[in-house]
Amino acid sequence: MASGAFTWADVVAHPSMAVKSATQSLLVAALGAFGPLSNPSLTMPLPNMLRGQRKAILSLCPCLYNQVDERPSPRAIVHFCEITLAERINSANVHDAFKVQHPGLLPPFAFPPAQQPGKNGGAIMELLCSEVLTNENIPDMQRDGEDWPIWNMPGHVLLNEGKMQSLKAFGDILIPCGPTNLVISVKSEAARERLLYSSNAIEGIGFGFFKQPEEFWTASRMNLYKRMGFSAIYIPDENS
Secondary structure, three states, X not given: OOOOOOOHHHHHOOHHHOOOHHHHHHHHHHHOOOOOOOOOOOOXXXXXXXXXXXXXXXXXXXXXXXXXXXXXXHHHHHHHHHHHHOOOOOOOOHHHHHHHHOOOOOOOOOOOOOOOOOOOHHHHHHHHHXXXXXXXXXXXXXXXXXXXXXXXXXXXEEOOOHHHHHHHHHOOEEEOOOOOXXXXXXXXXXXXXXXXXXXXXXXEEEEEOOXXXXXXXXXXHHHHHHHHOXXXXXXXXXXX
Protein backbone atom coordinates (compact mmCIF):
# COMPACT_ATOMS: atom_id res chain seq x y z
CA MET A 1 0.00 0.00 0.00
CA ALA A 2 2.97 2.32 0.40
CA SER A 3 5.12 4.02 -2.22
CA GLY A 4 8.22 1.86 -1.83
CA ALA A 5 10.47 4.92 -1.55
CA PHE A 6 13.58 4.32 0.54
CA THR A 7 14.70 7.80 1.58
CA TRP A 8 13.15 11.22 2.22
CA ALA A 9 15.00 12.42 -0.87
CA ASP A 10 13.13 9.82 -2.94
CA VAL A 11 9.82 10.97 -1.44
CA VAL A 12 10.46 14.68 -1.96
CA ALA A 13 11.55 14.05 -5.55
CA HIS A 14 8.40 12.07 -6.37
CA PRO A 15 6.39 13.75 -9.18
CA SER A 16 3.22 13.90 -7.05
CA MET A 17 5.03 16.11 -4.52
CA ALA A 18 5.77 18.81 -7.11
CA VAL A 19 8.59 20.28 -5.00
CA LYS A 20 10.93 22.67 -6.80
CA SER A 21 14.50 21.42 -7.08
CA ALA A 22 15.85 24.45 -5.25
CA THR A 23 13.82 23.70 -2.11
CA GLN A 24 13.98 19.90 -2.04
CA SER A 25 17.03 19.74 0.25
CA LEU A 26 15.34 21.98 2.83
CA LEU A 27 12.25 19.76 2.96
CA VAL A 28 14.39 16.60 3.16
CA ALA A 29 16.22 18.06 6.15
CA ALA A 30 12.97 18.99 7.90
CA LEU A 31 11.52 15.50 7.36
CA GLY A 32 14.61 14.03 8.99
CA ALA A 33 13.04 14.82 12.37
CA PHE A 34 10.61 11.92 11.87
CA GLY A 35 12.06 8.74 13.34
CA PRO A 36 10.97 5.09 13.67
CA LEU A 37 7.37 4.12 14.34
CA SER A 38 6.37 4.03 18.01
CA ASN A 39 3.74 2.53 20.28
CA PRO A 40 2.16 4.58 21.73
CA SER A 41 2.42 7.06 18.90
CA LEU A 42 4.42 10.26 19.44
CA THR A 43 3.18 13.08 17.26
CA MET A 44 4.80 16.10 15.71
CA PRO A 45 3.72 18.55 12.98
CA LEU A 46 4.64 18.10 9.36
CA PRO A 47 6.98 20.72 7.88
CA ASN A 48 5.33 23.67 6.14
CA MET A 49 4.18 22.66 2.67
CA LEU A 50 1.34 23.23 0.25
CA ARG A 51 -1.97 21.43 0.84
CA GLY A 52 -1.44 19.25 -2.22
CA GLN A 53 2.05 18.32 -1.09
CA ARG A 54 0.74 17.44 2.36
CA LYS A 55 -1.84 15.14 0.82
CA ALA A 56 0.77 13.60 -1.47
CA ILE A 57 3.31 12.84 1.26
CA LEU A 58 0.69 11.19 3.48
CA SER A 59 -0.32 9.05 0.51
CA LEU A 60 3.29 8.14 -0.33
CA CYS A 61 4.24 7.55 3.32
CA PRO A 62 1.14 6.30 5.21
CA CYS A 63 3.38 5.39 8.17
CA LEU A 64 3.47 9.12 8.94
CA TYR A 65 -0.03 8.79 10.40
CA ASN A 66 1.70 7.15 13.38
CA GLN A 67 3.47 10.45 14.05
CA VAL A 68 1.13 13.09 12.59
CA ASP A 69 -2.01 13.97 14.53
CA GLU A 70 -4.45 13.57 11.65
CA ARG A 71 -7.21 11.09 10.89
CA PRO A 72 -5.66 8.26 8.84
CA SER A 73 -6.91 7.43 5.38
CA PRO A 74 -8.45 4.00 4.70
CA ARG A 75 -5.35 3.10 2.65
CA ALA A 76 -3.16 3.98 5.62
CA ILE A 77 -5.22 1.69 7.87
CA VAL A 78 -4.66 -1.21 5.47
CA HIS A 79 -0.94 -0.38 5.48
CA PHE A 80 -0.86 -0.49 9.30
CA CYS A 81 -2.56 -3.89 9.13
CA GLU A 82 0.25 -5.14 6.90
CA ILE A 83 2.86 -3.74 9.27
CA THR A 84 1.20 -5.57 12.17
CA LEU A 85 1.03 -8.85 10.24
CA ALA A 86 4.56 -8.31 8.91
CA GLU A 87 3.41 -9.46 5.47
CA ARG A 88 1.29 -8.45 2.53
CA ILE A 89 -2.45 -9.06 2.82
CA ASN A 90 -3.58 -12.06 0.79
CA SER A 91 -6.39 -14.59 0.68
CA ALA A 92 -4.85 -16.56 3.56
CA ASN A 93 -4.51 -13.71 6.08
CA VAL A 94 -7.15 -11.13 5.12
CA HIS A 95 -9.37 -12.11 8.04
CA ASP A 96 -6.41 -11.54 10.38
CA ALA A 97 -6.00 -8.09 8.83
CA PHE A 98 -9.70 -7.40 9.40
CA LYS A 99 -9.29 -8.26 13.08
CA VAL A 100 -6.25 -6.00 13.43
CA GLN A 101 -8.18 -2.89 12.35
CA HIS A 102 -11.38 -3.81 14.19
CA PRO A 103 -11.64 -1.88 17.50
CA GLY A 104 -13.33 -4.82 19.24
CA LEU A 105 -11.02 -7.63 18.11
CA LEU A 106 -7.40 -8.73 18.62
CA PRO A 107 -4.57 -8.35 17.88
CA PRO A 108 -4.23 -4.53 18.03
CA PHE A 109 -2.03 -2.50 15.69
CA ALA A 110 1.66 -3.05 16.35
CA PHE A 111 2.12 0.67 15.67
CA PRO A 112 -1.23 2.47 15.83
CA PRO A 113 -2.15 5.63 13.93
CA ALA A 114 -2.24 8.74 16.11
CA GLN A 115 -6.00 9.10 15.51
CA GLN A 116 -8.81 6.61 15.04
CA PRO A 117 -9.91 6.11 11.41
CA GLY A 118 -13.45 7.37 11.97
CA LYS A 119 -16.43 6.10 10.01
CA ASN A 120 -14.51 4.67 7.06
CA GLY A 121 -15.34 1.00 7.60
CA GLY A 122 -16.78 0.51 4.13
CA ALA A 123 -13.76 2.01 2.36
CA ILE A 124 -11.38 -0.05 4.53
CA MET A 125 -13.25 -3.25 3.63
CA GLU A 126 -13.04 -2.42 -0.08
CA LEU A 127 -9.30 -1.77 0.18
CA LEU A 128 -8.72 -5.00 2.11
CA CYS A 129 -10.40 -6.83 -0.77
CA SER A 130 -8.42 -4.80 -3.29
CA GLU A 131 -5.17 -5.64 -1.52
CA VAL A 132 -6.00 -9.34 -1.62
CA LEU A 133 -6.61 -9.14 -5.37
CA THR A 134 -3.39 -7.19 -5.94
CA ASN A 135 -1.28 -9.67 -3.99
CA GLU A 136 -2.96 -12.60 -5.73
CA ASN A 137 -1.84 -11.22 -9.12
CA ILE A 138 -4.96 -9.21 -10.04
CA PRO A 139 -3.54 -5.73 -9.37
CA ASP A 140 -5.36 -2.45 -8.90
CA MET A 141 -5.21 -0.60 -12.21
CA GLN A 142 -3.40 2.72 -12.21
CA ARG A 143 -5.32 5.83 -13.26
CA ASP A 144 -4.31 8.39 -15.86
CA GLY A 145 -4.15 12.16 -15.44
CA GLU A 146 -7.91 12.43 -15.95
CA ASP A 147 -8.68 9.73 -13.34
CA TRP A 148 -9.68 7.06 -15.87
CA PRO A 149 -8.27 3.54 -15.30
CA ILE A 150 -5.36 2.49 -17.47
CA TRP A 151 -6.74 -0.81 -18.72
CA ASN A 152 -4.41 -3.71 -18.14
CA MET A 153 -5.46 -7.31 -17.63
CA PRO A 154 -5.40 -9.12 -15.34
CA GLY A 155 -6.42 -6.27 -13.08
CA HIS A 156 -9.25 -4.70 -11.10
CA VAL A 157 -10.86 -1.28 -10.80
CA LEU A 158 -12.28 0.34 -7.66
CA LEU A 159 -15.71 1.66 -8.64
CA ASN A 160 -15.89 4.15 -5.78
CA GLU A 161 -12.86 6.09 -7.01
CA GLY A 162 -12.04 8.07 -10.14
CA LYS A 163 -14.17 8.29 -13.28
CA MET A 164 -15.69 4.82 -12.85
CA GLN A 165 -17.99 5.98 -10.04
CA SER A 166 -20.92 6.09 -12.44
CA LEU A 167 -20.89 2.27 -12.29
CA LYS A 168 -20.79 1.95 -8.50
CA ALA A 169 -24.48 1.00 -8.39
CA PHE A 170 -23.40 -2.41 -9.74
CA GLY A 171 -20.86 -3.04 -6.96
CA ASP A 172 -17.55 -1.92 -5.52
CA ILE A 173 -14.81 -3.59 -7.58
CA LEU A 174 -14.80 -4.51 -11.27
CA ILE A 175 -12.66 -7.31 -12.69
CA PRO A 176 -12.74 -7.11 -16.51
CA CYS A 177 -12.75 -10.62 -17.98
CA GLY A 178 -14.56 -12.83 -20.43
CA PRO A 179 -17.09 -13.98 -21.34
CA THR A 180 -18.58 -11.52 -18.81
CA ASN A 181 -17.06 -9.09 -16.33
CA LEU A 182 -17.07 -9.86 -12.60
CA VAL A 183 -18.27 -7.34 -10.02
CA ILE A 184 -17.38 -7.71 -6.35
CA SER A 185 -19.82 -6.36 -3.80
CA VAL A 186 -17.98 -5.62 -0.55
CA LYS A 187 -20.06 -5.48 2.63
CA SER A 188 -19.28 -4.90 6.30
CA GLU A 189 -20.46 -6.81 9.36
CA ALA A 190 -24.01 -5.51 9.45
CA ALA A 191 -24.83 -5.24 5.75
CA ARG A 192 -25.61 -8.84 4.86
CA GLU A 193 -29.22 -8.19 3.83
CA ARG A 194 -28.19 -5.55 1.30
CA LEU A 195 -25.79 -8.12 -0.15
CA LEU A 196 -28.83 -9.92 -1.57
CA TYR A 197 -29.59 -7.03 -3.89
CA SER A 198 -26.06 -6.16 -4.95
CA SER A 199 -25.91 -8.66 -7.79
CA ASN A 200 -28.78 -8.55 -10.23
CA ALA A 201 -28.37 -9.72 -13.83
CA ILE A 202 -24.56 -9.48 -13.54
CA GLU A 203 -21.79 -11.87 -12.52
CA GLY A 204 -21.29 -10.87 -8.90
CA ILE A 205 -19.05 -11.89 -6.03
CA GLY A 206 -19.95 -10.99 -2.46
CA PHE A 207 -17.09 -10.21 -0.06
CA GLY A 208 -17.56 -9.25 3.57
CA PHE A 209 -16.86 -9.92 7.24
CA PHE A 210 -20.15 -10.79 8.88
CA LYS A 211 -21.01 -11.23 12.55
CA GLN A 212 -23.25 -14.21 11.81
CA PRO A 213 -21.73 -16.33 9.03
CA GLU A 214 -24.42 -18.97 9.59
CA GLU A 215 -26.67 -16.56 7.63
CA PHE A 216 -25.20 -18.18 4.51
CA TRP A 217 -25.51 -21.80 5.51
CA THR A 218 -29.20 -22.54 5.08
CA ALA A 219 -30.33 -24.16 1.86
CA SER A 220 -32.97 -21.48 1.23
CA ARG A 221 -30.46 -18.63 1.66
CA MET A 222 -27.90 -20.29 -0.63
CA ASN A 223 -30.58 -20.83 -3.28
CA LEU A 224 -31.58 -17.18 -2.99
CA TYR A 225 -27.99 -16.01 -3.55
CA LYS A 226 -27.76 -18.17 -6.64
CA ARG A 227 -31.04 -16.76 -7.90
CA MET A 228 -29.73 -13.20 -7.41
CA GLY A 229 -26.68 -14.00 -9.52
CA PHE A 230 -23.78 -14.36 -7.07
CA SER A 231 -20.88 -16.55 -8.17
CA ALA A 232 -19.07 -16.92 -4.83
CA ILE A 233 -18.97 -15.71 -1.24
CA TYR A 234 -15.67 -15.88 0.61
CA ILE A 235 -15.99 -17.18 4.19
CA PRO A 236 -12.87 -17.54 6.42
CA ASP A 237 -11.84 -21.11 7.21
CA GLU A 238 -12.61 -20.65 10.92
CA ASN A 239 -16.26 -19.93 10.08
CA SER A 240 -16.77 -22.69 7.53
